[in-house]
Amino acid sequence: MKWFLRLLLWVNGAIVLLTITGYLASYIAPSRIAFPQAVGLFMPWLLLTNLIFTIFWLFLRRRWFWLSFGCLVLGVGQSSRFIGFNFQQESDAQQLGICSFNSQSYNESDHLNGFLAEIHGQHQLDFICLQEITDDHLESLKKTSELQHHYFHRGKAILSKFPIISQGNIQFDQSVNGCIWIDIVYDQKTIRIYNLHLKSNQVTREAETVLDDINTNRAKAFSDMRRMVSNYQKNSVTRKDQVDRILRDIDHVSHPMILAGDFNDTPFSYIYQQISNRLTDQFKKKGLGIGSTYAGALPGLKIDYIFADENFEPLDHSILKTPISDHFPVLSTLKIKN
Incomplete structure (x- = not known):
């Protein structure tokens, strides 16, 4: 013994x-x-x-x-970046609601419209930041969500309740990875909304391969796992460079801002720390329970976030469990401080 x-x-x-x-x-x-x-x-x-x-x-x-x-x-x-103990959720007459959701190549299905119709009225949605989206469905999504304004660029879209006064993008390469932004006016204040999609790790495919091989060919399974870890390490360097470009853009913004999207990295990562040095993770302030936002073959990952600067007061944060994607929608309500 x-x-x-x-x-x-x-x-x-x-x-x-x-x-x-x-x-x-x-x-x-x-x-x-x-x-x-x-x-x-x-x-x-x-x-x-x-x-x-x-x-x-x-x-x-x-x-x-x-x-x-x-x-x-x-x-x-x-x-506390991953496990929330915030039992007090608040609301305010002047609050804003924002959702970030990677719809997993939405052009292959039409589940998102049904999901938005299902949660309509249950959650306040003034902005929706979508990743892996095509412009084919934007008009129907705008009708379902009742958000009549949008900006779309290379697989990313922001739907807005408020008219967009300016917009732009930070494109890293020719893929869907990148960052888009819009400026709107609310309560006589200009607000910037960023929607980003950082370099993917292909974790779903790699993890599924490992699970398929673990019982039949363990040597290959361990080889697959080493490759998955190696890819993650390599892509971490790429994401660091991408975040550096976004932070340089943020440095030139003087009005209140929200940064949301699919970061493809964990709350323990270097890029999370770099962003949280400047902005506040809304889950850390108002999240409750396990903060997992990934529904793929490697469970327990939190890779989707909503950050806001010091001009905002967090009120509520939730992660909606839905089977329509390998990501879960992330929602926050917050208000501008007086």
């Missing part, structure tokens, strides 16, 4: 080291060391494993529980 407990202790130590590596990912640029970014993919499971070890050692009345417990305490600030 002693040898088994010592083996578990070594495993526990390895889990703690990996978890701390995941914590450090926020502060190490992927262009310097990319491995910590890949650890972020597994942080929900590493945190859960630390919790299980803490309970296990406490049950056995072993002082070793401090190993995982101390690791969890060390990362409380970062864990």
